[in-house]
Amino acid sequence: MDVPTLVEQARAGRPRAVARLISLVEGASPQLREVMAALAPLAGGAYVVGLTGSPGVGKSTSTSALVSAYRRRGKRVGVLAVDPSSPFSGGALLGDRVRMQEHSGDSGVYIRSMATRGHLGGLAWAAPQAIRVLDAAGCDVILVETVGVGQSEVEIADQADTSVVLLAPGMGDGIQAAKAGILEIGDVYVVNKADRDGADSTVRELNHMLGLGEAREPGDWRPPIVRTVASRGEGVDEVVEALEKHRAWMEERGALTARRRRRAAGExxxxxxxxxxxxxxxxxxxxxxxxxxxxxxxxxxxxxxxxxxxxxxxxxx
Amino acid sequence: MDVPTLVEQARAGRPRAVARLISLVEGASPQLREVMAALAPLAGGAYVVGLTGSPGVGKSTSTSALVSAYRRRGKRVGVLAVDPSSPFSGGALLGDRVRMQEHSGDSGVYIRSMATRGHLGGLAWAAPQAIRVLDAAGCDVILVETVGVGQSEVEIADQADTSVVLLAPGMGDGIQAAKAGILEIGDVYVVNKADRDGADSTVRELNHMLGLGEAREPGDWRPPIVRTVASRGEGVDEVVEALEKHRAWMEERGALTARRRRRAAGExxxxxxxxxxxxxxxxxxxxxxxxxxxxxxxxxxxxxxxxxxxxxxxxxx
Structure with missing residues (x-):
């Protein structure tokens, strides 16, 4: 199938066409440039949300709950699950096949795993291309989920319009988070598993650590902390609200365009x-x-x- | 002080001269090229050992114990403690000032911390320069210690002649190690805190996972697993022996030269x-x-x- 037909079918929401396009851009195929040129005028409509956090905080469950929340709002959703540490193509370690199954029959949701280890240029190279395909294919929201391992989460934050950092009680996240620098990348913080012991102290500690940053100017964004129990869908609407607030805040200030230009420059x-x-x-x-x-x-x-x-x-x- | 004098004093073992040279190469100073040119003919004598592992496995203690072991053998030792996640210059999070204090009066040991986050070019750029200074300054062995966070440990392995991966019992290291890919980078594995419960099962699991790799050719290096209690110095001589065995194995096959050339090419x-x-x-x-x-x-x-x-x-x- 030629590139224009693939693009047309992807726009019409055909998952196989989307999959084929991502494979073409991901694998640096000979058609890569043709695909990217065809997509250029079609992209720019999607809002890109990055989700990161240590293993065990409930990233896949949270992503899945967010997909449901956006679907209830009638949005087309793309999910890119990135595993920077896995050498396996297809992302066997990530939850697309398990946790995301509930969305498998929904034509308004497109889910893709991406293993970037060993990729030429790594995450910074592979993810933006796939995001661009999902964007051009007509997704309103693209959720980019990544395992938080050092540099990779910072790279994902660079790809996103809004970055969500997930934590969970009792995981010693505080110190780890500080070390990994994720306290600098979150636009929205989510304390998942908030029904567990220690949720209050995680929120408190996070509040404390976020407050330790530089003094904020009036009008600066103060990252909210949202409590969720993603497995039961609790708090997920509040996360969506926080995301929309951040988006509005950025748009008011022209910060969204600036962020996207910076992203394009990096790309x-x-x-x-x-x-x-x-x-x-x-x-x-x-x-x-x-x-x-x-x-x-x-x-x-x-x-x-x-x-x-x-x-x-x-x-x- | 001019560069030739600094180099001369560093060769004579003056720690301030070494410190000054590292600062010059680390900070991309105007004299960087002059320093590197002056060091080129002097470097190549040091054996570079990388040490990596998750927080809590006892890296600083192990490094300190290895320093003692090499000092007993009359070797001059350089230590480069790299923290890829810390934005603080001087490596506040690493143990140079705390764990390494016992070596502070020893002129045969030079210890340097390096925080690489935010560095132009990151770890891959900054570490080799510092290693070259320590090498040219006459260190026989350079221990490069890094916190194991994803990509950084792979980069450190690229810098080392021999890579040591540290684990400890009961830290769920198995799965983490597999995900981070450290099972591919170790030439020698050390299970530290081997007096604790679970040491046997950590060794067993590690053995199992290492055995799961591709079948080895006859003459291939089989990474040994050494048990240590670094805080009491137990097993540390065995680690040195394992390192020397690996070095001999590589030299026999011309693999050391090949590895160093590959490193230089990457640099x-x-x-x-x-x-x-x-x-x-x-x-x-x-x-x-x-x-x-x-x-x-x-x-x-x-x-x-x-x-x-x-x-x-x-x-x-």
């Missing part, structure tokens, strides 16, 4: 650098880099001088 | 890409990228075409 930069990296590899079939490396390990050359040589050759091509 | 590539990224930023004072991003968010351009334009401009300079 372009990543693609350009990936292409340049490819060119470095292509220089004399990788042997150029190997030869420089051999001279470095022999103590004849330092890595900066070697890099200078490489850049000179690359930009003089 | 050059990273520096070159950082330089290219800098150039992208310099294109018309960043406005070029911003303008492309604005056209993308307006749906007028796709990111691949934008990246193509950028690469064209960059390589035609």
């Amino acid at each position: 372009v930069e990543t693609i350009a650098l990936t292409a340049l990296r490819q060119r470095i590899g292509d220089l004399h079939g990788d042997r150029r880099l190997d030869a420089l490396a051999a001279r470095i390990t022999a103590g004849e050359l330092d890595p900066y001088s070697a890099a200078d040589e490489l850049v000179r050759e690359l930009t003089a091509q | 050059v590539e990273t520096i070159a890409l950082t330089a290219l990224r800098q150039r992208i930023g310099d294109l018309h004072g960043d406005r070029r990228l911003d303008a492309l991003a604005a056209r993308i968010t307006a749906g007028e351009l796709d990111p691949y075409s934008a990246a193509d334009e950028l690469v064209r401009e960059l390589t035609a300079q």
Whole structure:
């Protein structure tokens, strides 16, 4: 099937066409550029929500509950479940097949897993392409769910219009969260499993830690903390409200456009650098880099001088 | 003090000179290139050991115990404690000032913390420079300790001649380890706190999981599992033995040189890409990228075409 037909069918909500398009962009296929060019004028309508948190906080359950909440509002929803640590394609570790089953018969929901480990350029490269496909295919909301492991969650926050950080009571999240820097990326915080012991102290600790940040200017966004029991759907409407408030707050200030431009700039930069990296590899079939490396390990050359040589050759091509 | 004098003093084991050189290379100072060029012929003598593991397995204690073991053997030891998640310079979260105090009066030990979050180019960029300084300064062994958070530990493994993965009983390390992929990076595994309940089952589980990998060729390295109680120094000599065995195994096969060349190649590539990224930023004072991003968010351009334009401009300079 050719690209224009695929795009047309994806717009009509045909999941197989969406799946095929994502595979084309994900795998850096020869049609990648054609697909991206075809999608460009169609994208931009979706609101991208990032969800992150440590294993065990109930991310898949929360994502599923959010899907239901948006579906009740008549929105088309895309879900991208990203596992930055898994080398398995298809995202076996993530819950698409298990927790998301309740949405499997719903044509207004498209769910995709993505394993980014080992991907050329990693998460920063692969996720935006898939988001763009879901966006162009007509999703109103795209939920990007990722396992919170260090850098990856920051990268996901970069992809999202609004970032949700999930926590749960009694997981020692406080210190972990601080270390992983997720307290800097959340626009909305959700304490899930709020019926469990320790929920109050998690909320309190979180409040305390968020308050420790720099003093806020009047009009600055103060990230709300929402309590949920996602497995029973409790508090999920409040999460949607918080997301909509954040969106409105950003739109009022032109911050949404700014954030999306910054995202696009990062995306372009990543693609350009990936292409340049490819060119470095292509220089004399990788042997150029190997030869420089051999001279470095022999103590004849330092890595900066070697890099200078490489850049000179690359930009003089 | 000029660079040649600093290098001379660092070679003579003066810690302040070492500190100053690391600061120069870490901060991308104007003298960076001069320093790296001066160090090139002096480096290559140190053996680089990476130590990684989840918080709580006893990394700092193990590192400290290894330092003692190497000191007993008359080796000069450098320690680089890397915290990829901390934005604080000086590595406040890592144990240099607390756990490593016993070595503070020893001129044969140099300890440095490094916080890489927010660093230009991150860990892959900053750590090799510091390692090179310690190497050129005459360290026989360099221990690179990092908190195991996803990608960072893989990057540290890339920097090391031999990678040690630390685990401890009863931390649910099994599944976490599998997810983070650390079972692929260890040359030596250490189960610390081996006097605790559950040590046997941790060793068993680890054995099982390591055995699940691809079938090994005859002569392939089979990562040993060493039990330690680092706080009492128990098992630490066995760790040193395992490290020396791995080193000998690699040297026999020319694998050490190959690994170091691969490392140098990656280092050059990273520096070159950082330089290219800098150039992208310099294109018309960043406005070029911003303008492309604005056209993308307006749906007028796709990111691949934008990246193509950028690469064209960059390589035609």
